Amino acid sequence: MTWLSEFWGYAEATVEPATLRDCPKLAALHAVSFHRGWDEQEFADLISERNTLVHRLRIGRRIIGFVASRIGADEAEILSIAIAPNWRGRRLSRQLLVTHLGHLAGRGVTKVFLEVEENNQPARRLYDGTGFSVVGRRERYYRQPDGAQLNALIMRRDLS
Numbered sequence: 001m002t003w004l005s006e007f008w009g010y011a012e013a014t015v016e017p018a019t020l021r022d023c024p025k026l027a028a029l030h031a032v033s034f035h036r037g038w039d040e041q042e043f044a045d046l047i048s049e050r051n052t053l054v055h056r057l058r059i060g061r062r063i064i065g066f067v068a069s070r071i072g073a074d075e076a077e078i079l080s081i082a083i084a085p086n087w088r089g090r091r092l093s094r095q096l097l098v099t100h101l102g103h104l105a106g107r108g109v110t111k112v113f114l115e116v117e118e119n120n121q122p123a124r125r126l127y128d129g130t131g132f133s134v135v136g137r138r139e140r141y142y143r144q145p146d147g148a149q150l151n152a153l154i155m156r157r158d159l160s
Contacts, residue, residue: 011060013092015099018047018054018066025063026056033082035145043068046079053103057083057096065092067100069112076104078114081123093126101130101159110160117142118151132157 018026023043031037046052046068053076057065065083069076078100083093104112115138116123132155140149 013064013095014058015055015096016058018043018056020044020047022056022063022066023047026054026066029063029066029082029084030080032085034080038080052079053100053107055096055100055103057092059087065096067096069100069104071104071107071109074108074110076109076112078112088122094130097126097130101157105159110158112157112159114155115141115152116155118153124153127155127157130157 023040026043027038027040030043043054047054049070051071052068053071054066054068056063057067064087065081067081068079070079081093081097083096101112112132113135114127114132116127118137134153135156136154138152138154141152142150144150
């Protein structure tokens with residue numbers, strides 16, 4: 001029945017901890033989402049570290065998204081978040097992010113930071129809509145494949 005509900009688009013989205021077995025799929029998702037994708041070993045290292053938290057977003061048996069954070073004391077930095085291209089625009093990234101933030105709070109994190117490309121409007125809407133505020137800017141932080149350099153915004157959300 002799971003495959004049938006998945007086929008018709010009625011399967012429930014589930015956010016859960018990522019495992020080492022997920023690394024190939026997470027690397028593939030990262031590669032289609034960013035100019036420089038992380039490889040399987042980079043994901044394995046993240047999942048294996050004690051100070052990181054990686055969640056996957058699953059529909060049925062398919063992993064369609066992930067979020068990864070690094071924790072230091074009572075602060076965390078979201079390192080990356082991605083949703084498979086054919087699943088974007090369905091508010092799944094919001095569910096993934098909000099659940100992840102809840103787990104960070106459960107680990108004692110009170111402040112979360114991230115960097116986002118200034119012109120990435122879908123990401124900006126997600127972060128603005130989940131309580132993040134711009135606290136800084138990095139000029140020419142992101143380098144594009146064509147050599148162009150784009151600004152990054154530093155955003156913060158308090159969890160306490």
